[in-house]
Amino acid sequence: MTESLREAPPQTRASETLDPQNWGDIRALGHRMLDDMIDYAANIRNRPVWQPIPDHVRAHFRAALPRSASELGDVYREFTDFIVPYTTGNVHPGFMGWVHGGGTAVGMLAEMLAAGLNANLGGRDHIPIEVERQIAEWMRQIFGFPHGSSGIFVTGTSMANLMAVLVARTTALGKPVRQRGIAEDGALLTAYASTAVHGCISKAMDIAGFGSDALRHIQTDRFHRMDLDALHERITRDRVAGFKPFLVVGSAGTVDIGAIDDLHALKSLCCEQGLWFHVDGAFGALGVLAPALAPRLAGIEHADSIALDFHKWGQVPYDAGFLLVRDGDRHRDSFAAPAAYLRRETRGLAANSPWPCDLGPDLSRGFRALKTWFTLKTYGTERLGAVITRSCELAEYMKERILAEPRLELMAPVQLNIVCFRYRADNADQVNADIVIDIQESGIAVASTTLLQGQLAIRAAIVNHRTDTSDIDALLSAVLEFGRQRCSSCDRVPLIEPSPPLAM
Numbered sequence: 001m002t003e004s005l006r007e008a009p010p011q012t013r014a015s016e017t018l019d020p021q022n023w024g025d026i027r028a029l030g031h032r033m034l035d036d037m038i039d040y041a042a043n044i045r046n047r048p049v050w051q052p053i054p055d056h057v058r059a060h061f062r063a064a065l066p067r068s069a070s071e072l073g074d075v076y077r078e079f080t081d082f083i084v085p086y087t088t089g090n091v092h093p094g095f096m097g098w099v100h101g102g103g104t105a106v107g108m109l110a111e112m113l114a115a116g117l118n119a120n121l122g123g124r125d126h127i128p129i130e131v132e133r134q135i136a137e138w139m140r141q142i143f144g145f146p147h148g149s150s151g152i153f154v155t156g157t158s159m160a161n162l163m164a165v166l167v168a169r170t171t172a173l174g175k176p177v178r179q180r181g182i183a184e185d186g187a188l189l190t191a192y193a194s195t196a197v198h199g200c201i202s203k204a205m206d207i208a209g210f211g212s213d214a215l216r217h218i219q220t221d222r223f224h225r226m227d228l229d230a231l232h233e234r235i236t237r238d239r240v241a242g243f244k245p246f247l248v249v250g251s252a253g254t255v256d257i258g259a260i261d262d263l264h265a266l267k268s269l270c271c272e273q274g275l276w277f278h279v280d281g282a283f284g285a286l287g288v289l290a291p292a293l294a295p296r297l298a299g300i301e302h303a304d305s306i307a308l309d310f311h312k313w314g315q316v317p318y319d320a321g322f323l324l325v326r327d328g329d330r331h332r333d334s335f336a337a338p339a340a341y342l343r344r345e346t347r348g349l350a351a352n353s354p355w356p357c358d359l360g361p362d363l364s365r366g367f368r369a370l371k372t373w374f375t376l377k378t379y380g381t382e383r384l385g386a387v388i389t390r391s392c393e394l395a396e397y398m399k400e401r402i403l404a405e406p407r408l409e410l411m412a413p414v415q416l417n418i419v420c421f422r423y424r425a426d427n428a429d430q431v432n433a434d435i436v437i438d439i440q441e442s443g444i445a446v447a448s449t450t451l452l453q454g455q456l457a458i459r460a461a462i463v464n465h466r467t468d469t470s471d472i473d474a475l476l477s478a479v480l481e482f483g484r485q486r487c488s489s490c491d492r493v494p495l496i497e498p499s500p501p502l503a504m
């Protein structure tokens with residue numbers, strides 16, 4: 001490091017700063033934490049995937065505000081005893097419940113380094129911003145977007161989708177919408193997505209001020225893709241009724257079964273109709289890294305915007321969502337707002353405009369880009385693509401096993417990494433809901449449920465890079481075993497239970 005340009009500071013009294021009195025102590029404890037967390041990842045298979053939280057553990061987090069100091073070692077012991085054993089379980093290879101990434105030790109280390117730098121990526125001239133721009137550039141290349149496109153890290157795809165809706169809104173109504181609000185014109189704007197679209201799109205329409213009714217849910221075909229004739233028909237009907245269609249959201253990997261809309265066809269329709277074409281590619285978009293999958297995402301390169309998560313199939317630790325916008329000017333027009341205290345310069349620390357705060361609602365932002373940069377560099381896109389391919393192969397393996405097992409029934413075509421199936425039984429909805437919870441409580445595996453044509457299905461989403469055939473086998477054996485137990489008790493125990501009161 002360069003020699004200090006400053007005089008040595010006067011001795012500060014230790015109690016005045018939050019730095020440790022003894023750096024050696026914190027160093028030793030820090031090394032132990034690091035060892036423990038590396039062991040945690042290395043030995044994750046020895047743990048239950050998930051376990052119910054005992055009352056005394058939950059009660060531990062209803063404690064009084066700590067007014068006085070505690071020893072770091074004691075706080076760390078609380079972490080190991082009361083927090084570590086009771087997480088969701090998505091680091092574990094047996095976790096197939098929801099579309100969650102598994103994370104990596106590399107990502108964990110990078111997160112630690114980012115916390116050490118404590119960089120604020122709202123703006124200003126420092127290299128962390130260049131790291132984020134580097135990833136935006138890589139994403140531009142991966143998705144075949146033109147120069148001049150822009151990208152930004154956000155918490156997750158829910159936020160990226162909301163921002164895409166806002167960019168589409170500003171494009172449709174012009175920049176003055178940002179001062180005037182959506183007003184009468186905006187009240188007529190309508191958006192379109194399939195019935196299988198993620199719920200965050202409705203929420204985005206709500207938050208953006210259109211109301212969730214302004215999102216038209218279009219029926220799907222037998223492969224769970226948006227029905228193009230129905231879409232066309234609905235747009236025409238809306239225009240006749242005086243509405244102003246402005247946005248189509250295509251799904252690249254639906255959350256329930258992993259279907260990919262016909263992105264090419266959607267793009268053509270959007271061009272013809274003058275609509276913004278956004279792709280929700282939360283997990284599926286990174287499928288472009290897998291040679292076998294990439295052709296199925298054809299058309300994504302023509303999107304006006306893409307939302308995706310590195311924290312799912314990209315295996316970057318939470319949170320790491322991303323929004324890519326084809327026309328960077330439109331992106332900036334939607335969010336940039338001058339402020340005296342954020343004045344830009346051409347040199348000095350206030351240079352390097354535009355800043356990330358011009359591309360979204362956040363001012364202060366963390367260094368999510370670093371863990372993503374480390375992940376992309378350390379593994380390379382080929383290896384990350386291979387993990388994605390492998391997830392899909394495992395889904396195929398699971399499908400074959402289900403088809404070969406008369407007690408199980410496949411509930412939807414397996415198109416990507418998600419398998420929906422169920423145990424054949426009378427009162428199958430209740431039995432399968434119970435099986436899923438039984439398995440979760442057993443710690444053997446985690447699956448979740450979804451509704452397909454009104455029927456409850458067990459849903460296994462294979463996202464974690466650690467998942468192997470043995471984990472699939474364990475889940476299926478558990479389904480058969482708990483199914484057998486549930487059904488043998490069916491004869492004895494009355495099946496109809498009072499339904500629980502509706503959640504408030």
Ligand SMILES: *Cc1c(COP(=O)(O)O)cnc(C)c1O
Nearest residue numbers: 099156157158198253255282309
């Ligand atoms: C996970 C997911 C989302 C939401 O993304 P978050 O990162 O959880 O906010 C949106 N769409 C799809 C298809 C998803 O799988």
